Amino acid sequence: MVTNREGLLVVLSGPSGAGKDTVLRRLLEVNPNVTLSISATTRPPREGEEHGKDYYFLSKAEFVQLISKNGMLEHAQYCDNYYGTPRGPVEEGIQRGHDVILEIEVQGGEQIRKKNPEAVSIFILPPSMKVLSHRLHKRGTESEEIVEKRLATARKEIEQADKYDYVVINDDLEDCVRDICDILSAEKKRTTRSGKLIEEVLKNE
Amino acid sequence: MVTNREGLLVVLSGPSGAGKDTVLRRLLEVNPNVTLSISATTRPPREGEEHGKDYYFLSKAEFVQLISKNGMLEHAQYCDNYYGTPRGPVEEGIQRGHDVILEIEVQGGEQIRKKNPEAVSIFILPPSMKVLSHRLHKRGTESEEIVEKRLATARKEIEQADKYDYVVINDDLEDCVRDICDILSAEKKRTTRSGKLIEEVLKNE
Numbered sequence: 001m002v003t004n005r006e007g008l009l010v011v012l013s014g015p016s017g018a019g020k021d022t023v024l025r026r027l028l029e030v031n032p033n034v035t036l037s038i039s040a041t042t043r044p045p046r047e048g049e050e051h052g053k054d055y056y057f058l059s060k061a062e063f064v065q066l067i068s069k070n071g072m073l074e075h076a077q078y079c080d081n082y083y084g085t086p087r088g089p090v091e092e093g094i095q096r097g098h099d100v101i102l103e104i105e106v107q108g109g110e111q112i113r114k115k116n117p118e119a120v121s122i123f124i125l126p127p128s129m130k131v132l133s134h135r136l137h138k139r140g141t142e143s144e145e146i147v148e149k150r151l152a153t154a155r156k157e158i159e160q161a162d163k164y165d166y167v168v169i170n171d172d173l174e175d176c177v178r179d180i181c182d183i184l185s186a187e188k189k190r191t192t193r194s195g196k197l198i199e200e201v202l203k204n205e
Numbered sequence: 206m207v208t209n210r211e212g213l214l215v216v217l218s219g220p221s222g223a224g225k226d227t228v229l230r231r232l233l234e235v236n237p238n239v240t241l242s243i244s245a246t247t248r249p250p251r252e253g254e255e256h257g258k259d260y261y262f263l264s265k266a267e268f269v270q271l272i273s274k275n276g277m278l279e280h281a282q283y284c285d286n287y288y289g290t291p292r293g294p295v296e297e298g299i300q301r302g303h304d305v306i307l308e309i310e311v312q313g314g315e316q317i318r319k320k321n322p323e324a325v326s327i328f329i330l331p332p333s334m335k336v337l338s339h340r341l342h343k344r345g346t347e348s349e350e351i352v353e354k355r356l357a358t359a360r361k362e363i364e365q366a367d368k369y370d371y372v373v374i375n376d377d378l379e380d381c382v383r384d385i386c387d388i389l390s391a392e393k394k395r396t397t398r399s400g401k402l403i404e405e406v407l408k409n410e
Contacts, residue, residue, distance in 0.1 A: 122394075123396075125402070125403070125406050126406065127406070128405075128406055128409035128410075129406065129407060129408075129409055129410040130409055130410055133410070155407065158403060158406060158407055159403075159407070161396065161403050162396050162400065162403055163396075164396055165395065165396060166391070166394040166395055166396060167394060167396050167399045167402060167403060168394050169402075169406075178390075179390065179391075179394055181387075182386075182387045182390035182391045182394075183390075183391040183394060185383075185384065185387035185388075185391070186371070186384075186387045186388040186390070186391035186392070187391070189371040189372060189373050189384055189387075189388060190370065190371055191328075191366065191367050191368075191369055191370060191371060191372050194372045195367065197330070197372060197374075198330070198363060198364075198366050198367055198372060200333075201330050201331065201332070201333050201334065201363060201374075202334060202360065202363055202364070203334075204333035204334055204335055205333075205334040205335055205338070
């Protein structure tokens with residue numbers, strides 16, 4: 001029996017308050033084929049953070065060298081520190097048949113999609129701006145001003161959702177996770193990923 | 206909560222012996238959202254065949270008039286009779302939110318895909334030519350010569366599978382049906398079908 005053994009490169013984005021982290025945690029629980037990409041950063045580890053689990057903690061020299069060797073799928077600089085997605089572990093995961101998820105903001109997602117047209121991109125939407133506003137206010141840890149800023153950023157991000165292959169709504173968590181599983185399953189049956197499959201069926205007489 | 210209420214137009218093809226009919230019967234059992242398109246023909250009904258269930262039985266004049274009014278999604282002529290897919294019932298089903306499946310041979314499928322780029326096309330593959338040959342021989346109702354002809358036709362059809370959006374293998378029936386359900390589910394989350402969804406999320410403040 002012929003199967004496609006390579007996994008998928010999956011770009012997952014969504015605004016703050018869409019519930020990405022909860023969705024991802026549940027997705028990892030229900031779908032053993034999914035793994036999460038670990039980002040690299042030059043910022044120092046915070047207490048309790050582990051190298052190779054929370055982040056790959058690299059020196060600036062190491063990070064810059066990786067960039068120059070095309071070893072980063074995407075990268076960006078914030079507040080004098082580098083952040084990025086090392087190519088090596090992602091490609092190894094895919095070759096081992098895992099669907100490797102990159103949780104990434106919209107700009108990083110765009111870098112990935114441009115360089116990797118085979119990537120599957122999914123945008124997680126809140127049911128409405130009203131619900132998003134409610135979720136962000138409910139956290140209660142931030143001032144009204146900061147919440148308003150987050151909502152404005154969320155709006156800008158959602159306006160970019162049409163650049164993604166798929167949009168899923170996180171209203172009910174289980175539905176949302178099932179939608180993502182369906183997308184991953186369906187993408188593996190795409191003819192563009194199955195060229196060899198057709199050949200092998202024909203060959204095996 | 207916003208949802209896409211329109212169903213999908215689904216083209217399903219596969220060679221004789223791939224098990225299309227069994228797959229379809231099971232798909233209709235497990236997925237209440239799926240309906241099967243009924244073909245029209247000008248050949249007379251056989252015993253037990255019902256108008257509007259097995260076929261729409263039309264006169265040649267009726268059939269030709271439908272073609273001229275763009276009332277056929279596709280049509281073909283075999284042995285002096287017309288066969289085709291009436292547009293009306295398919296579009297009504299889709300508007301009611303059903304995924305309407307057109308079980309159709311490769312040429313008809315091509316007509317549909319060209320005129321309806323939004324159609325989702327799925328090709329059902331046997332696990333191998335060896336298995337297909339075994340299945341066709343097992344029927345035992347046809348001469349060796351006819352089986353060989355069917356196998357040659359199947360090979361030609363499978364060579365066209367790369368024109369379809371998806372290929373699914375019918376090795377295990379339940380797996381194959383689940384694959385198709387996943388594809389239908391995923392296709393509804395395609396951004397190209399969700400333009401209004403993004404708008405509505407943004408609007409609902």
